[in-house]
Amino acid sequence: MAFSLLFDYVIISGGTAGVALAARLAEDTSVSICILEAGKDYADSENEDVKIPGKYMANLGREWDEGIFNVPKAGAASDRVLYNPRGKGLGGSSLLNFMQLIRAPVSEYDALAASLGATDWTAAEFPKYFKKSQHLTKNQPAGNQVHPLTSDPALYGSGPIPNTVPVYTPDIATHYYTACKAVGMPFNPVGGSGNNGGVWPALAANIQPTECLAPMRGAKNLTVITEAHAGRNLFTGSRATGVQFQDQKESATGTSGEGRTVHAKREVVLCAGVFHTPRLLEISGIGGRAYIPDGVPQIVDLPGNATEDHPSVLCLCETSLDSYDVLEDPRHYRARTKDTGPLSTATLFYSYLPLKAFMDPTKITEIQRLAQHAAVQNTDITSPRTLELFKKWLHDEETYQLELIMVPMGLPILPGGEAVPGKRYIFFSIVLMHPFSCGPERASPTGAHGLEVDLALLGNAIDVQILTAGVQFVRKVIEQDAMKTGAGVRAVVPGPGPLDTETADA
Numbered sequence: 332m333a334f335s336l337l338f339d340y341v342i343i344s345g346g347t348a349g350v351a352l353a354a355r356l357a358e359d360t361s362v363s364i365c366i367l368e369a370g371k372d373y374a375d376s377e378n379e380d381v382k383i384p385g386k387y388m389a390n391l392g393r394e395w396d397e398g399i400f401n402v403p404k405a406g407a408a409s410d411r412v413l414y415n416p417r418g419k420g421l422g423g424s425s426l427l428n429f430m431q432l433i434r435a436p437v438s439e440y441d442a443l444a445a446s447l448g449a450t451d452w453t454a455a456e457f458p459k460y461f462k463k464s465q466h467l468t469k470n471q472p473a474g475n476q477v478h479p480l481t482s483d484p485a486l487y488g489s490g491p492i493p494n495t496v497p498v499y500t501p502d503i504a505t506h507y508y509t510a511c512k513a514v515g516m517p518f519n520p521v522g523g524s525g526n527n528g529g530v531w532p533a534l535a536a537n538i539q540p541t542e543c544l545a546p547m548r549g550a551k552n553l554t555v556i557t558e559a560h561a562g563r564n565l566f567t568g569s570r571a572t573g574v575q576f577q578d579q580k581e582s583a584t585g586t587s588g589e590g591r592t593v594h595a596k597r598e599v600v601l602c603a604g605v606f607h608t609p610r611l612l613e614i615s616g617i618g619g620r621a622y623i624p625d626g627v628p629q630i631v632d633l634p635g636n637a638t639e640d641h642p643s644v645l646c647l648c649e650t651s652l653d654s655y656d657v658l659e660d661p662r663h664y665r666a667r668t669k670d671t672g673p674l675s676t677a678t679l680f681y682s683y684l685p686l687k688a689f690m691d692p693t694k695i696t697e698i699q700r701l702a703q704h705a706a707v708q709n710t711d712i713t714s715p716r717t718l719e720l721f722k723k724w725l726h727d728e729e730t731y732q733l734e735l736i737m738v739p740m741g742l743p744i745l746p747g748g749e750a751v752p753g754k755r756y757i758f759f760s761i762v763l764m765h766p767f768s769c770g771p772e773r774a775s776p777t778g779a780h781g782l783e784v785d786l787a788l789l790g791n792a793i794d795v796q797i798l799t800a801g802v803q804f805v806r807k808v809i810e811q812d813a814m815k816t817g818a819g820v821r822a823v824v825p826g827p828g829p830l831d832t833e834t835a836d837a
């Protein structure tokens with residue numbers, strides 16, 4: 332393979348962060364950059380699903396989804412293996428993600444500075460970076476006349492990432508807005524701006540780092556090596572100066588592929604995602620001694636923290652209206668691939684809810700009491716400052732604790748939720764915003780399910796109680812006449828009976 336072995340910057344990997352960083356660095360033609368990415372480049376591939384906004388759910392479980400598995404050893408989810416999608420390929424998890432770029436409330440950015448000590452990361456600082464990276468595309472929203480999004484152009488700049496007002500609105504939207512209003516969540520025309528209460532359709536952000544890279548493709552100073560599995564970083568003293576990698580294209584043809592090395596004159600940048608980055612550090616000698624392989628010298632003693640992720644509970648319903656499931660029928664598919672049809676838009680409806688919006692006051696008092704006794708430990712939050720912040724937020728009437736997403740399509744990955752051909756579905760994703768549970772274990776590549784991790788999801792009773800109240804709230808929404816009669820909505824998974832967490836003493 333013809334490439335220089337010495338670059339100014341070596342970036343592991345070509346994921347979301349890596350590609351954006353490489354594109355920015357490559358603007359300076361006097362520096363050379365090399366990306367090492369374990370997966371393939373799908374930009375020119377015939378797999379169109381990675382490129383069509385309306386097919387975002389079709390990417391789960393595909394070749395470009397590495398699929399990491401949570402195998403919790405304790406807590407309410409410990410009898411289950413939970414699937415965690417994760418992108419593998421140029422673009423990383425943005426090959427799979429839902430393209431939403433939602434801004435957080437001012438108070439949450441400011442907490443990064445005030446409580447966690449990231450003093451430059453205040454709400455006052457963020458907008459200049461948003462403007463630098465994003466612009467607003469005002470399409471003519473078909474079918475949105477009754478509920479238009481009125482995003483403020485002043486919040487956007489001229490950066491490469493388009494934030495696009497959705498051009499397609501499915502029939503269920505009006506019924507859903509009516510039901511949401513009846514349960515205290517009116518339509519919010521500025522949703523996604525930081526003021527994220529009420530209900531609103533997603534402003535698709537089209538975060539496509541492979542697109543960010545597009546102007547740079549072919550640039551003489553940028554070398555992209557895909558199917559390059561990075562291994563140990565090499566050090567001169569305590570400075571990373573190179574990376575070993577395995578060229579999997581060559582290994583596949585049996586030619587070589589073993590033991591290649593690239594060197595960095597300036598920096599090796601490690602951004603291989605939340606599960607792989609710690610492991611790559613450890614095999615390179617940075618981490619707790621117990622996690623560094625025998626024979627590798629420890630360069631930095633960095634015990635590290637456990638991993639935290641926001642779990643989502645999924646509820647599947649049937650509807651009498653057309654949903655994206657009509658696209659399963661090839662006749663509909665052909666008829667609807669127009670610029671303004673369902674495929675043009677990643678259609679999702681968002682709500683962010685503070686506790687008081689969906690939880691009984693006695694339950695709120697109960698979880699506040701539980702939080703008093705929460706301690707820093709390896710299946711709960713391990714950072715004392717984060718724990719204090721999360722405890723404080725349970726008393727704050729405005730902090731969003733739940734993200735509720737309504738998606739107008741079925742969900743084949745939900746156990747028991749297999750779609751019946753010809754039927755139409757919607758599903759709700761109920762996402763915990765500030766989980767108290769925290770995973771004690773690193774990703775292990777040798778588990779029975781491939782890459783496994785223990786995130787101890789639902790290990791803390793506060794998380795279980797908030798998510799249970801979220802499911803009960805969704806039931807209230809679908810019981811509204813607008814949904815029940817207007818949209819013919821009926822619960823499929825979970826069905827109408829009591830939830831396990833209501834019958835057990837969870």
Ligand SMILES: Cc1cc2nc3c(=O)[nH]c(=O)nc-3n(C[C@H](O)[C@H](O)[C@H](O)COP(=O)(O)OP(=O)(O)OC[C@H]3O[C@@H](n4cnc5c(N)ncnc54)[C@H](O)[C@@H]3O)c2cc1C
Binds near residue numbers: 345346416421422603
């Ligand atoms: C289904 C789904 C939906 C999401 N929806 C949204 C959304 O709507 N909005 C939002 O803001 N966020 C969303 N996210 C989250 C967002 O996509 C991620 O936070 C983001 O992509 C992470 O970027 P990253 O660069 O840290 O890692 P990734 O983009 O995951 O990149 C990691 C890369 O490292 C590579 N790699 C790993 N090990 C090696 C190695 N040894 N050598 C070389 N390369 C290696 C992988 O192949 C991968 O390409 C979603 C995520 C998923 C999975």
